[in-house]
Amino acid sequence: MKIADLHTSAVSLVKEALEKAKKYASHNIFISLNEDEALKKAAEIDQKIQNGEKVGRLAGVPYALKDNFLSKQGNTTAASKILSNLRSPIDSTTVAKLEAEGAIMIGRTNLDAFAHGSSTENSFFGPTHNAKDFERVAGGSSGGSAAAVALDIVPFATGTDTGGSIRQPASFNGVYGLKPTYGTISRYGVVAMASSTDVIGFFTQNPEDLDLLMSITSGQDEKDLTSLPDYYNETVVEAGAKKRIGVIKDFDNENVAPEIREGLKSQIEKLKADGHEIVELSMPVLKYALAVYYVVVPAEVASNLSRYDGIRYGYRSSEVHNIEEVFGLSRNDGFMPENKRRIMIGNFVLSSGFYDAYYLKAQKVRTLIIKAYAEAFEKCDYILTPVSPSPAFKLGEKVNDPVAMYLEDVMSVPINLAGLPSLAIPVNRDKDELPVGLQLIGPRRSDKNLLQFTKENFV
Amino acid sequence: MSENSAYEITIGIECHVQLATKTKLFSEVDNDARGKEPNSCVSPVEYALPGMLPRLNEEAVRLATRAGLALNSNINLTSRFDRKHYFYPDSPKGYQITQMYQPIIGPGFVELPNGTKIRIEHAHLEGDAGKLTHFDTYSLVDLNRADTPLIEIVSMPDIHSKEDARDYCKELWRILTFAGVTYGDLYNGNMRFDVNISLAKKGSTELGTRAEIKNLNSFRSVEMAVEYEYHRQKKLLDNGEKIVQETRGWNDNTGKTTSQRSKEEANDYRYMPEPDIPPIHLTEEYVEAERAKLVRLPADYRAMLRVVIPEEQLEILLDHQNLVESLAELKSAYDADGIEKEITKNAIQKISNLYTSVLLAEENSSLLNDELPTTMQIRELAEMINKNELSSTSVKEVFLRFFDPNMHHKSAREIAKELNLLQENDLGALSDIVDQVLADPACAQAVADFKAGSEKVIGFLVGQVMKASKGKANPAIAQKLLREKLQ
Numbered sequence: 001m002k003i004a005d006l007h008t009s010a011v012s013l014v015k016e017a018l019e020k021a022k023k024y025a026s027h028n029i030f031i032s033l034n035e036d037e038a039l040k041k042a043a044e045i046d047q048k049i050q051n052g053e054k055v056g057r058l059a060g061v062p063y064a065l066k067d068n069f070l071s072k073q074g075n076t077t078a079a080s081k082i083l084s085n086l087r088s089p090i091d092s093t094t095v096a097k098l099e100a101e102g103a104i105m106i107g108r109t110n111l112d113a114f115a116h117g118s119s120t121e122n123s124f125f126g127p128t129h130n131a132k133d134f135e136r137v138a139g140g141s142s143g144g145s146a147a148a149v150a151l152d153i154v155p156f157a158t159g160t161d162t163g164g165s166i167r168q169p170a171s172f173n174g175v176y177g178l179k180p181t182y183g184t185i186s187r188y189g190v191v192a193m194a195s196s197t198d199v200i201g202f203f204t205q206n207p208e209d210l211d212l213l214m215s216i217t218s219g220q221d222e223k224d225l226t227s228l229p230d231y232y233n234e235t236v237v238e239a240g241a242k243k244r245i246g247v248i249k250d251f252d253n254e255n256v257a258p259e260i261r262e263g264l265k266s267q268i269e270k271l272k273a274d275g276h277e278i279v280e281l282s283m284p285v286l287k288y289a290l291a292v293y294y295v296v297v298p299a300e301v302a303s304n305l306s307r308y309d310g311i312r313y314g315y316r317s318s319e320v321h322n323i324e325e326v327f328g329l330s331r332n333d334g335f336m337p338e339n340k341r342r343i344m345i346g347n348f349v350l351s352s353g354f355y356d357a358y359y360l361k362a363q364k365v366r367t368l369i370i371k372a373y374a375e376a377f378e379k380c381d382y383i384l385t386p387v388s389p390s391p392a393f394k395l396g397e398k399v400n401d402p403v404a405m406y407l408e409d410v411m412s413v414p415i416n417l418a419g420l421p422s423l424a425i426p427v428n429r430d431k432d433e434l435p436v437g438l439q440l441i442g443p444r445r446s447d448k449n450l451l452q453f454t455k456e457n458f459v
Numbered sequence: 460m461s462e463n464s465a466y467e468i469t470i471g472i473e474c475h476v477q478l479a480t481k482t483k484l485f486s487e488v489d490n491d492a493r494g495k496e497p498n499s500c501v502s503p504v505e506y507a508l509p510g511m512l513p514r515l516n517e518e519a520v521r522l523a524t525r526a527g528l529a530l531n532s533n534i535n536l537t538s539r540f541d542r543k544h545y546f547y548p549d550s551p552k553g554y555q556i557t558q559m560y561q562p563i564i565g566p567g568f569v570e571l572p573n574g575t576k577i578r579i580e581h582a583h584l585e586g587d588a589g590k591l592t593h594f595d596t597y598s599l600v601d602l603n604r605a606d607t608p609l610i611e612i613v614s615m616p617d618i619h620s621k622e623d624a625r626d627y628c629k630e631l632w633r634i635l636t637f638a639g640v641t642y643g644d645l646y647n648g649n650m651r652f653d654v655n656i657s658l659a660k661k662g663s664t665e666l667g668t669r670a671e672i673k674n675l676n677s678f679r680s681v682e683m684a685v686e687y688e689y690h691r692q693k694k695l696l697d698n699g700e701k702i703v704q705e706t707r708g709w710n711d712n713t714g715k716t717t718s719q720r721s722k723e724e725a726n727d728y729r730y731m732p733e734p735d736i737p738p739i740h741l742t743e744e745y746v747e748a749e750r751a752k753l754v755r756l757p758a759d760y761r762a763m764l765r766v767v768i769p770e771e772q773l774e775i776l777l778d779h780q781n782l783v784e785s786l787a788e789l790k791s792a793y794d795a796d797g798i799e800k801e802i803t804k805n806a807i808q809k810i811s812n813l814y815t816s817v818l819l820a821e822e823n824s825s826l827l828n829d830e831l832p833t834t835m836q837i838r839e840l841a842e843m844i845n846k847n848e849l850s851s852t853s854v855k856e857v858f859l860r861f862f863d864p865n866m867h868h869k870s871a872r873e874i875a876k877e878l879n880l881l882q883e884n885d886l887g888a889l890s891d892i893v894d895q896v897l898a899d900p901a902c903a904q905a906v907a908d909f910k911a912g913s914e915k916v917i918g919f920l921v922g923q924v925m926k927a928s929k930g931k932a933n934p935a936i937a938q939k940l941l942r943e944k945l946q
Binding site: 068069070076078083086088089090092187188189190191192194195196222223224225226299300302303305306307308309311312313323327347350351352355359 | 735
């Protein structure tokens with residue numbers, strides 16, 4: 001069901017969504033539900049409709065908010081202990097834009113604390129279960145949002161993607177997940193993970209809804225200096241275009257699960273049959289992307305998490321005797337082990353004497369990665385790759401092996417480093433097996449035509 | 460710091476200057492916290508709510524550009540921000556946003572009144588920290604000052620005396636207040652100085668180990684701290700001990716510096732490029748437009764007024780931009796009219812004397828903030844003084860009336876007429892009065908004494924003329940007439 005086809009009353013849409021959220025409570029999708037506020041807003045919208053007043057493009061549409069977006073409704077926890085009691089005085093730009101169009105937030109979804117993780121197991125509130133297989137992870141970090149859309153609780157949910165956090169859970173749960181071009185949607189009011197790679201995006205059941213959400217939330221925000229002028233709504237749509245599709249041969253190896261390689265192959269055949277050209281790409285520099293990512297991102301993470309110090313808001317340890325203990329113990333108790341791991345890596349690579357060898361070097365390789373994509377996009381229009389090397393893994397399977405967990409991101413992080421748009425597309429979700437997603441990557445600012453191409457060729 | 464000491468002192472100064480912007484460096488919040496409740500000039504950006512991103516105050520960039528030009532510096536057309544990390548309750552983000560790698564202001568210099576050039580290494584934009592107040596068992600945080608825009612001006616170690624250290628700070632203050640970069644309120648911490656001091660054997664090519672005295676907020680404390688450190692370090696060196704590289708604090712009450720933190724305890728700030736603020740890109744046109752808007756700076760006033768005002772007096776006047784500007788305007792007016800050098804000099808000196816003796820006198824300090832008389836008003840006053848049309852007390856009287864709300868729009872002559880202060884310079888009229896006095900029987904004795912050779916009675920006779928003229932006679936002319944008539 002597309003958003004445009006929802007015609008029942010706001011109250012009944014919201015009620016239905018809340019009922020479903022409760023029905024799937026054991027999946028641990030929501031950190032908190034926004035029942036009273038949501039129903040109140042729904043009644044207001046129904047009243048407006050009854051009065052013949054103008055309502056927005058998302059009037060009465062229930063949605064789920066990843067719990068790292070600030071909203072005045074309920075607490076913003078980032079799935080952490082240190083922010084478990086934070087009530088925001090402001091709305092993030094995305095929330096403000098969605099609600100101005102009449103969307104109604106029914107609850108806040110689970111994530112890896114501060115979006116650090118690929119399985120939603122690093123949450124202070126416990127893991128989220130996969131929508132299609134309860135024994136498996138929902139992926140991460142936006143696991144709750146992906147499962148909420150996959151279980152049809154809501155037609156859309158917000159996500160953030162720093163290294164794959166939208167695309168990988170979308171792929172694991174069999175829904176669409178768009179990571180837009182860096183800067184397309186304002187980051188204002190979203191708990192920062194890594195400022196230079198964080199993007200805001202969405203989960204939906206179809207590309208049409210993604211297009212609608214993008215047209216609403218794209219655009220320059222004076223509160224985010226890295227946000228781009230609205231190119232999305234200015235894009236000329238290329239209907240029915242035949243395109244050159246790049247496939248990266250470096251990713252076609254035995255580390256990628258057979259069903260994913262098969263999925264990619266059959267999709268390539270289909271595209272070929274439809275008259276598109278397939279271009280084989282060699283991008284050896286991508287093998288450094290994960291290493292670069294785990295230098296640059298932890299550095300920014302360590303920096304962005306410095307503000308959580310127990311002084312002005314959030315959790316403060318009660319065992320403290322001096323200012324060092326206020327900082328040290330509050331942070332020690334308030335962060336999850338994965339948060340602390342990244343803070344330590346980040347502070348290490350930034351420390352005096354190591355900066356040049358790690359951080360600066362990583363930034364140089366990052367420039368090479370950006371260049372490699374620019375060259376690739378001279379040879380092709382889009383690139384099609386798997387999202388991750390394997391489908392959803394079992395809960396607990398990788399939780400004690402951080403490196404194995406990091407390897408989950410090997411095919412998603414290069415796109416963040418380059419700031420490119422990438423759409424996770426569920427390709428075999430009708431089969432009776434685990435969902436598998438592919439990602440279609442485009443040059444910067446090609447988001448709208450990426451969706452257009454997907455509508456025409458993948459649905 | 461005697462001339463024949465075995466040591467040479469070397470000083471470098473970092474000066475933090477709060478910029479005179481309406482709003483904070485990274486948000487739209489009011490930057491003027493004077494007289495306001497603690498934590499009332501604070502937005503979620505300053506208290507570092509999650510998800511908050513810095514905006515960039517364009518006015519701060521403009522003032523930094525202007526400061527750079529006033530410091531004879533190159534403006535870097537591309538500059539960037541970096542994060543400097545440390546945990547402290549006055550730093551809500553856990554880092555300060557500063558410019559470590561590519562500052563906006565490049566190398567420049569400041570010329571001291573004695574001609575010494577102090578090179579500027581660079582100056583960068585950054586946000587100020589909040590303020591802590593400590594009590595017995597707790598401390599309070601006030602973030603009103605957090606992210607107030609600052610520039611930090613870093614000098615080269617070109618200073619070698621406490622006097623030059625003081626003069627450098629003072630000259631910075633003058634330059635930056637004249638240029639409108641800062642309000643320069645030292646009492647409220649608008650400018651704060653960190654002074655790096657080291658001693659080395661005279662003739663040595665290497666600098667000694669330095670101590671940094673942090674957070675000095677007056678020119679006098681800079682001078683005193685340098686003096687104290689010189690003696691402290693000299694004593695250690697004389698005793699064969701080593702200087703420890705450390706940060707020291709200055710106590711105004713005890714007049715001493717005390718150790719705060721050694722190099723080993725120093726923070727590793729883990730600098731990182733600020734990913735939330737794109738680089739600042741300025742154009743040549745932008746910089747040149749700012750240059751064109753620059754007002755006269757202390758060096759300009761010295762160049763203009765040195766020829767007409769004694770150096771010592773000029774330096775005193777240079778603490779007051781409005782006074783030197785007024786005198787410079789007066790000078791320009793004379794120059795424009797091609798007035799002879801000596802006449803110009805004479806007139807300007809008359810006015811500068813009035814400024815120093817009247818406006819800089821304690822009892823008139825409030826007038827300094829008032830609007831000064833116009834060039835036309837003081838020019839006429841100077842000419843009336845030169846023509847002896849006013850007695851010295853009347854000069855002051857007329858001058859003060861320029862600040863009187865009822866008269867400030869009137870010309871010097873109008874005021875003098877209205878107050879009946881014009882001196883009687885008319886020889887004919889005065890001659891009659893002199894004749895009257897000489898004919899007065901009460902003066903007969905004095906006239907006789909004078910003729911007998913008593914010089915001192917001339918004063919009595921002048922006094923009588925003044926009395927008869929009701930104070931309007933020009934005493935010099937009166938005396939001249941008396942002598943002529945008594946010969």
